[in-house]
Amino acid sequence: MNAVEIEQAISELAEQPFDAAEFAYEFLRAFGNKETTIKRLRSGATNKSDLGGVLQTNNIHIVACAPGAVADTLNALKASPATTKNKAKFILATDGTDLEAEDLTSGETIACAYTDFPNHFGFFLPLAGISTVKQIKENAFDIRTTSRLNRLYVQLLKDNPEWGTSERRHDMNHFMARLIFCFFAEDTDIFVSDNLFTATIDQMSNRDGSNTHEVISEIFRAMNTSIDARTSANLPRWADTFPYVNGGLFAGSTETPRFSKIAQRYLSHIGNLDWTQINPDIFGSMIQAVADDEERCALGMHYTSVPNILKVLNPLFLDDLRAKLEEAGDNARKLKNLRERISKTTREWFLVPLFAINEAVEKIKDGTISEYVYDPKRAALIKR
Structure with a gap:
């Protein structure tokens, strides 16, 4: 199994009602253990646990414990002679409410709510023979997000075959x-409240997903309607809370594919991820998975590497912000003002239209970029 398949399997496990007797076996199955292996562990032939759990030699020692006993059970697992004798690399304890685990080789630990343990699936990848180099562990959220987007994409094409045609x-x-923009925007203060996009869809959609496409279409229409045109647009009150987004992403048709109950569930799961933990540098990879260069240009979107982004942003406002930070020192008032300015600046630059970005790139090339700043009211570069 690869990392994406493992993420899907443990996510499905975490969504099921907790079964203490079956958890260890289902957990191992999620990491690619074959049925013959599970059968031998279940029979006791290869289960070496001395704590009433499941101990797979050279792999992991798992105990599903009594409520509230997770920490004590993890300590017992670590002190267990069987853990040492059978060279377990990981120990894991859970009561279905909380979960704690330790990598006995590195000493790294995790402690989280049981339903959140899929967020840490990268920690356990050695159980499937996948080397967890630092990059893989740090990108566990990225992998999980991309995996869920892919599942939604495939399901939507299944529900709407015509949308898969050339x-x-x-x-x-x-x-x-x-969608990618909206998921990120609702978790990074671009929208007026946290989880606005996902919560609105969940609230306004029928349980079977039969009108989800209509709800999303109205939200997209709102984000393509300027503030001064809102009254005549007759937007639903719940859609009117979404901001106008320039740059072309929401221009044109707001037609949306229809959602089945399964697709709506996938959409909700993606929205409930914490997108602040996702590396923005992979948004390009996400978009590239569903659009080629020509299409992204037409949408007013380009994926640029972080170093090249900084070549644009440093002279435009980051250098100035760094200078202001140094000037503020420990002055609480100045630091507060700077924080407000940073919040405003990042919000403005997220909505910069493509032509302004292209102009900035040209001025970098000719060496004049330091003479300009971005004016959000004009949506253009102006002389300092």
Whole structure:
């Protein structure tokens, strides 16, 4: 099994009602253990646990414990002679409410709510023979997010076969790019409240997903309607809370593929991830999975590496912000003012139209970028 398949398997396990008697076996199955291996552990033939749990030699010692006994059980697992004798690399204790684990080789530990343990699946990848170099561990959220987006994409094409044709591929890619923006925006203060996009869809959609496409379409229409045109647009009150987004991403048709109950569930799961923990540098990879370069240009979107982004942003405002930070020192008032300015600045630059970015790139090339700043009211570069 690869990392994406493992993430899906343990996510499904975490969503099921906790079964103390079956957890260890289902956990090992999620990491690719074959049925013959599970059968031998279940029979006791290869289960070496001395604590009433499941100990797989050279792998992991797991105990599903009594409520509230997770920490004590983890200590017992670590002190267990069987853990040492059978060279377990990991120990894990859970009561179905909390979960704690330790990598006995590195000494790293995790402690989280049981339902959140899929967020740490990268920690356990050695159980499947996958080397957890630092990059893989740090990108566990990235892998999980991309995996869920892929599942939604596949399900939507299954529910809407016509959207998978060459004639509609551009529309499907455009739709997925809009979703990625909304998921990130609702967790990073671009929208007026946390989880606004996901919560609105959950609240306004039918349970079977039959009107989800209509709800999303109205949200997209709102984000393509300028503030001065809101009254005449007759937007639903719940959609009117979404901001106007320039740059072309929400321009044009707001037609949305239909959602089945399964697709709506996938959408909700993606929205409930904490997108602040996702590396923004992979958004390009996400978008590239659903749109090619030409289509991204048409949407007003480009994926640029972090070093090249900084070449644009440093002279435009980051250098100035760093200078202001140094000037503020320990002055609480100045630091507060700077924080407010940073919040405003990052929000403005997230919505910069493509032509302004292209202009900034050209000025970098000719060496004049330091003479300009970005004016959000004009949506253009102006002389300092």
